[in-house]
Amino acid sequence: MERIPSTLRCAAAIALLAALPAARAAAQTPKEIVDRVDRLLRGASSEGDLTMQITTRQWKRSLDLRVWSLGTEYALVRVLAPQKEAGTATLKVKNDVWNYLPRVDRTIKIPPSLMMGSWMGSHFTNDDLVKESRMVLDYDIAVSFDGQKDGARVWEFTLTPKPEAAVVWGKVIMQVRQDDLTPAWARYYDDAGHLARTMTFSDYRVMDGRKVPARLTVVPANKPGESTVLIYHDLKFNIGLTPDFFSLRALRSAR
Helix, strand or coil, X not given: CCCCCCCCCCXXXXXXXCCCCHHHHHCCCHHHHHHHXXXXXCCCEEEEEEEEEEECCCCEEEEEEEEEEECXXXXXXEEEECCCXXXXXXXXXXXXXXXEXXXXXXXXXXXXXXXXXXXXXXXXEHHHHHCCCCHHHHEEEXXXXXXXXXXXXXXXXXXXXXXXXXXXXXXXXEEEECCCCCEEEXXXXXXXXXXXXXXXXXXXXXXXXXXXXXXXXXEECCCCCCEEEEEEEXXXXXXXXXHHHXXXXXXXXXX
């Protein structure tokens, strides 16, 4: 069976937001902009189908996933294919996170100390998938660049951990385009200030009335040639989920 996922963190990543006029964007604070980016792929509630493509120096593989979320407190991620992985799932309910391993029929609670580890052998962490951490709660946010780059007006936000925050990143820098508030990339640094990984956003599409990046790519700085790509095929927002949906029973369900 797969190794039980370890730690996790990250955050900025799976994010974006509905297209807004530049004038409206300019009126927002850095904290508000980063928060909207952090919530973009979730909405008030959401359901989505996506493919995760993992490339390492030893192997390549692809997983089909279905994800559900309710606000920032609840999330469920389930593997649909390939068959040998089908049913493997991760559940977040407030501050608790569990993994279900169907091949051994075990439900395992993941302690906070292990939340930064690889999810299913990918370069995404558990936190990236279920968003256990929150940028605006765990980091102080400042504008480090405001101007033109690569033909577009952008902001770059530097996020530094708050003293009490239990995070692993020493710093995160995120670039957001000003015209539609879409993130271009996020870079994650360790405590020594070295680049640990880069997440890029691309293939922007309108799904269920919201402009989102359909493709997210994570590249680790210390593993040349390796990457993990998330490709969203479909996303639905504000679908009326309730907290009861996110249960241990649902975690073990074949749905």
